[in-house]
Amino acid sequence: MLNFKPLNLEDKITFDKYLKPYTFSTCEYSFTNLFIWRKGLDVQYCIINDVLIIKKMDFHGYYHFMQPIGYRKENLKEIIEVLMSYQKEHEMNYLFKDAETSFVHDVKEIFGDKFIIEEDRDNSDYIYDSSKLSSLSGKKLHGKKNHYNNFIKNNTYHTELINEQNIEDCLKAACEWCKQNDCKGYLKYELKAIQELLTNSNKLDFIGMAVYVNDILSAFTIGEKVNDDMAIIHIEKASANINGLYAFVNKTFVETCFSDIPFINREQDLGKEGLRKAKLSYYPVKLEPKYSIY
Incomplete structure (x- = not known):
């Protein structure tokens, strides 16, 4: 029987034990990400056979498992069969979501064509x-550089790392x-996530930057280094009526805090047209896929 319990800040030590040894390719497997969305997405977990099992809800209200953390190929079949029984009993629409490519390969190797696997x-x-x-x-990126230059030429500003004072x-x-x-909706969930991050800043692994224009806080951004190759930008907010501010925040934060990290993960667009257009306008080197399995 699987006994899930809600994720809390005190669980960070346990999650770090399972998450830190692996180099994940997506933002989903960051403890910070799981923690700040734990209420909005009802993140729960349990441990079976020394494997971390995470259950959560998507933004449409459907529950699913994330891929098991710490599994070995020789015990993956047994673990998935246990999860399939739970899925059936609780009428979950999906077995897995947020699954990374390497996990999909392992599932196909063991189960063949038993599952429907779709890129999300x-x-x-x-x-x-x-x-x-x-x-x-x-x-x-010439247009972005012009926006950046416009901002620095036409505004009186200064930046600060996020700290207790700001x-x-x-x-x-x-x-x-x-x-x-x-x-x-999503914006309300996101606000709760921001509040969780900032009020627990001394206990979570992130760094943030605030931008003051004319001594008024006009933008802030929050990210974290998750491994030697990748940093994740969790939050980026700026006043929309200050021309070039978003370009300034994007460039300056990476330049200041993550210049030694090869790749920056700016998370997903959730199918929102405006967000997709904005993310594509910075020309990503790749889109890291996630899969749904059912």
Whole structure:
């Protein structure tokens, strides 16, 4: 019998034990990400045979498992069969979502064509060359460089790493921006995630940057290094009426905090047309796929 319990901050030590030994390709397998969305997506977990099993809900209200963490090929069949029984008993629409390519290969090797496996394009992560984001060099990013230059020429500004002195400013700005955009649905979940991050800043593995324009907090961003090859940008918020501010935040944060990391993961677009257009406009080096299995 699987006994799931809600994820809490105190579980970080346990999750680090299972997550840290592996180099995941997507944002889903970051403890920070799981923690800040734990309420919005009802993240729960249990451990069977020294394998971490994570169950959560997607933004449409459907429950699924993430791929088991710490499995071995010789015990994967048994683990999946246990999860299949739970799925049937609890009438879950999916067996797995957020599955990475390597896990899909293992499932196919063991089960052949037993499962339907579909790429979930709306949840593919956008992966960028860190040096391109920090330099905005090349013809493709010429427009972004112009926006950046426009901002620095026409504004009085300064940047600060997020700390105890400016967290309250960030929290107030996040609430105000959410209100301005009819704070409900995904935006309400995101606001809760931001609040979770900032109020637990001394206990989570992230770094953030705040931008003040005319001494008013006008943007902030939060990210973390997850391994030697990749950093994830979890949050990026900026005042939409300051020309070039988003380009400035994007470039300066990577340049300041992640210049030694080859790749930057800016997470998924969730099928939102405006967000997809914005992410594609920075020309990712690849879209890291995630799969649904049922």
